Amino acid sequence: MSxxxxxxxxxxxxxxxxxxxxxxxxxxxxxxERPKQSAHGDYACNLAMQLTKVMRKPPREIAQALIAxxxxxxxxxxxxxxxAGFINVFITTAAKQAVVGGVLQAATAYGRSTVGAGRKVGxxxxxxxxxxxxxxxxxxxxxxxxxxxxxxxxxxxDVTREFYYNDAGVQIDNLTLSVQLRCKGITPDxxxxxxxxxxxxxxxxxxxxxxxxxxxxxxxxxxxxSGDPEDAEAIRHFAVAYLRREQDLDLxxxxxxxxVFSLESSLYTGGKVKATVAALVASGHTYxxxxxxxxxxxxxxxxxxxxxxxxxxxxxxxxxxxxxxxxKWQRGFKRVINEQGADHHSTITRVRAGLQALDxxxxxxxxxxxxxxxxxxxxxxxxxxxxxxxxxxVTLRDLIEExxxxxxxxxxxxxxxxxxxxxxxxxxxxxxxxNPVYYIQYAHARIHTVLSQWAGELELLxxxxxxxxxxxxxxxxxxxxxxxxxxxxxxxxxxxxHQIAFYLKDLAADFHSYYNxxxxxxxxxxxxxxxxxxxxxxxxxxxxGLALLGVSAPQxx
Numbered sequence: 001m002s003x004x005x006x007x008x009x010x011x012x013x014x015x016x017x018x019x020x021x022x023x024x025x026x027x028x029x030x031x032x033e034r035p036k037q038s039a040h041g042d043y044a045c046n047l048a049m050q051l052t053k054v055m056r057k058p059p060r061e062i063a064q065a066l067i068a069x070x071x072x073x074x075x076x077x078x079x080x081x082x083x084a085g086f087i088n089v090f091i092t093t094a095a096k097q098a099v100v101g102g103v104l105q106a107a108t109a110y111g112r113s114t115v116g117a118g119r120k121v122g123x124x125x126x127x128x129x130x131x132x133x134x135x136x137x138x139x140x141x142x143x144x145x146x147x148x149x150x151x152x153x154x155x156x157x158d159v160t161r162e163f164y165y166n167d168a169g170v171q172i173d174n175l176t177l178s179v180q181l182r183c184k185g186i187t188p189d190x191x192x193x194x195x196x197x198x199x200x201x202x203x204x205x206x207x208x209x210x211x212x213x214x215x216x217x218x219x220x221x222x223x224x225x226s227g228d229p230e231d232a233e234a235i236r237h238f239a240v241a242y243l244r245r246e247q248d249l250d251l252x253x254x255x256x257x258x259x260v261f262s263l264e265s266s267l268y269t270g271g272k273v274k275a276t277v278a279a280l281v282a283s284g285h286t287y288x289x290x291x292x293x294x295x296x297x298x299x300x301x302x303x304x305x306x307x308x309x310x311x312x313x314x315x316x317x318x319x320x321x322x323x324x325x326x327x328k329w330q331r332g333f334k335r336v337i338n339e340q341g342a343d344h345h346s347t348i349t350r351v352r353a354g355l356q357a358l359d360x361x362x363x364x365x366x367x368x369x370x371x372x373x374x375x376x377x378x379x380x381x382x383x384x385x386x387x388x389x390x391x392x393x394v395t396l397r398d399l400i401e402e403x404x405x406x407x408x409x410x411x412x413x414x415x416x417x418x419x420x421x422x423x424x425x426x427x428x429x430x431x432x433x434x435n436p437v438y439y440i441q442y443a444h445a446r447i448h449t450v451l452s453q454w455a456g457e458l459e460l461l462x463x464x465x466x467x468x469x470x471x472x473x474x475x476x477x478x479x480x481x482x483x484x485x486x487x488x489x490x491x492x493x494x495x496x497x498h499q500i501a502f503y504l505k506d507l508a509a510d511f512h513s514y515y516n517x518x519x520x521x522x523x524x525x526x527x528x529x530x531x532x533x534x535x536x537x538x539x540x541x542x543x544x545g546l547a548l549l550g551v552s553a554p555q556x557x
Contacts, residue, residue, distance in 0.1 A: 005102050005110065006485040007075065008032050011043055011089055014076075018069035019047065022062065026054045032089075041080065041088035048085040059085025096478050097466040103481055103537035104462045111485045111544050115492070116157030122328055123149050125339035126251070127164040130243045131175045133202055133387075134250045136375045136412075137341055139396035140421060143412035143550070144372055145339035146256045147497035150548045155492035160333070162260040164324060167240050168268060169317065174198065175243075176236040182207035183229035188391075200391030206242050216241040250396050255405060255550045267323045273315060276323035276358070277308060285357040300353035318347055322354035329355070329362055336367035337495065339417075345371055370495050372417035379425040403428040406551045410437045413549055414501035431557075436505050440542065441554050443508040443515075447539040448555040450520050454532055464533035465526050473514040474534060480507050484541050488548075497549070504545045511538050 015030045028050045032043045048063035055062055063085045070079065075095035080088045103110045125145025128138045146161070153159045166172075178198040186192055188199040209216075210225040216238065223241035226234045251257070267273045277293070280286050285296045286308065293309035308319050328336050338344075348369055355362045377384040377394045387395045399408050407428040414436065415421050433439050451458070469478065484503070491499040520531045543553040 005099070005106060006113065006489075007091055007095075007482060008043065008486045009113070009489075010073070010075065011045075014070050014073055015045055015047055015066065017071050018066045019051075021069040022065045023051050023055055026051060028054070035088065040082060040086075042091045043089045044082075045087040045089065046085075048081075048087060052085075063087050093470070094467065096475075096482060097469050099478060099482050100464070100466045100469070100533050100537045101462055103540050104458075104533065107540060108544060108547075110540060111488045112154045112156070113485060113489055114156040115489055116152065116155050118156065118158050119335065120160065120333055121152055121157045121335040121337065122160045122162055122331075122333040123152070123337045123339065124162045124164055125149075126256070127166070127340065128247060129166045129171050130240045130247065131171050132198060132200060132243065134247055134396040135393040136377055136396060136399055136423065137372075139254065139399060139408065140372050140375050140412045140417075141339055141341065142251060142254055142256045142396070143409045144370065144417050144497055147409075147413050147500070147549050148337070148339060148370065148495060150550070151488060151492040151497060151500070154488050154548065157492075160260060161258045162262060163258045164262045164264070165240075165244065166264045167244075168264045168320070170196075172236065172240065175239055176232055178203050179206050179210065179239045180229060180232060180235050183211055183235070198391070200387075202243075202246070202391075206239050209242060210235060210238050216245050250400075253400055253405065254396065254409065262324065262327075264320050264324070267320050267327070272323045272327060273320050276326060276354075277315070277319065280308070280322075280354065280357055283357050283359055295350075295354060295357065297350050297353035297357075300349075300356045302349045302353050306350050306353075318350045318354065321347065321351050322358075325351060325355055325367060326358060326360065326362075328367075329360065337370060338367050339370045339372070342371045342373050342418075344369075368495070370417055373420045375412070375421045375423055377423045377425065381426075384425070399423070399425075406441070407435075407437045409550045410501060413497050416496065416498050436501070437551065438557075439512075440504050440508040440546065441552075442557055443511045444539055444542045444546075444553045445555055445557040446515060447511070447535045447542075451532065451536060451539075454521060454528075456532075458536065461529060461533035461536050464529040466530055466533060468527050468530040469534055471518070473510075473517050474531075477510050477514050477534060477538060480510050481537055481541055484545070500545055500548050504542065504549075507538065507542060507545070511535070 011032055012030050019026060019028070019030065028047065030045065030047055032045050035041055035044045048059040048066055051062050052059050060081055063081045066087060067079050067081070075091055077090040077092040079090070082088050123145060125148070126134070126138055126142050128134055149159045149161050174194070174196045175198060177194060181193065181197065182203050188197065211227050211229070213225045213227040215225070216223040223238045225238045228234060280295060285299055287294050287296065291311040292307050294305050295308050297306045298304060306318065307316050309315055325336070352364070352366070355366065356364065377399070384394055386392055387398050402425055411423050411428055412421070427435055428437070431438050487499060487503045491497060518531065520528065520535065522528050546553045
């Protein structure tokens with residue numbers, strides 16, 4: 001039989017067809033869950049109980065009607081009514097076993113879907129100020145954001161990865177002054193050093209490069225240092241370009257790329273901030289008070305109104321954010337997701353309020369936000385707080401150099417973004433089952449070793465007699481492979497990349513249990529091919545899942 005690669009989606013469509021027959025005027029969402037006990041089937045649906053108010057009939061009676069209206073399916077063994085009206089669905093053993101061939105046939109496409117239907121989504125992440133090296137918090141944003149993009153892409157969305165540079169404002173002024181002072185031989189130990197100045201050794205690196213009249217030339221930025229320590233504007237331009245290049249190198253080492261780079265400064269030079277302020281004034285949602293311009297954000301759910309233009313004539317930081325997001329909307333992004341640090345939480349309401357006040361059709365909850373909490377780095381049981389290069393924090397580059405890209409990416413993405421993360425360097429470097437990265441990669445390497453010892457044609461495995469896969473360990477592993485497409489859909493829907501990390505750890509655990517309890521290169525040729533096909537399919541799913549996290553799948557360890 002041909003493999004159904006997503007049972008949950010398949011059954012959802014069957015129930016949708018039955019619903020159209022039984023309750024054609026209803027629009028109840030169809031929900032399918034895994035029963036806690038295998039005796040209750042493979043999937044349980046509560047649609048009958050959801051339709052009770054609409055149809056005004058007992059749920060068990062509705063359940064019977066739904067079952068009678070379910071289209072025939074080769075993958076469904078039987079359907080039963082349980083309890084108050086749950087519908088339990090049992091999948092045929094043959095359908096589960098056929099997933100092995102389906103995985104091997106689909107290869108890297110296994111788990112991908114068309115849920116997104118090619119719709120555009122813009123995902124902004126990292127978006128660090130170009131004032132220094134990327135820190136571990138930026139690294140968490142990079143790992144979560146990049147995996148989120150991969151998930152959405154796998155779920156059928158047309159994803160654009162975007163980095164927004166805050167290359168204007170007070171922090172850039174502080175950067176410029178810090179580099180200028182270094183150019184003049186003044187160090188952070190000097191009493192003349194400003195409190196807001198940047199103290200890391202990287203500032204001295206920028207100053208040396210500037211005085212040496214170096215040229216910065218990378219993907220989208222170019223700067224030629226004049227070497228004049230009195231030319232603050234030249235220093236500003238060079239320092240931003242230099243540090244942007246450094247951040248780009250960090251991101252490339254981390255395996256993260258972007259499709260679009262947007263600059264805050266361009267919103268000013270291009271007149272977009274001025275135009276946005278004019279549009280907000282014209283909307284009637286602003287007022288003058290205390291020599292400042294205010295936006296009446298309380299009209300849109302904020303707890304108090306916010307200043308847009310300060311008494312000195314400068315704009316507050318959320319104003320260019322409103323202009324920037326309005327520009328995204330004008331670019332055609334009906335869905336935008338911002339992955340940012342939790343310290344951005346206070347800006348969400350006012351940015352959304354500003355976009356609502358523009359009255360250009362932007363929906364109320366636009367854009368969406370995924371906020372990540374801080375990262376604490378431990379080594380030898382103690383917290384690591386500083387890097388010599390950065391001066392006041394641990395850099396992403398430090399972490400990559402210490403534990404490698406794979407472990408860094410996995411650990412930073414493996415917890416829910418909204419939880420505090422403790423990054424244990426010793427655990428990330430350990431070669432033990434307690435290290436989830438090692439545990440998963442070791443499972444993949446084990447499979448490769450077995451397949452190498454067999455040394456047969458992998459094409460043979462696509463046609464193996466999978467009906468022989470009937471042990472408890474094999475049934476468990478089959479079920480885990482079946483769950484993978486739904487794991488992607490759910491993680492993409494929940495904007496929760498850590499769910500893939502959890503899935504892979506569970507998959508590795510099921511494989512290791514199977515490996516420890518079984519022999520693969522047995523004399524029985526049919527049984528041997530069936531078992532090898534199952535572990536080859538397992539390896540394929542591991543590779544697919546690790547790729548979503550940006551983690552490699554080594555063949556040897």
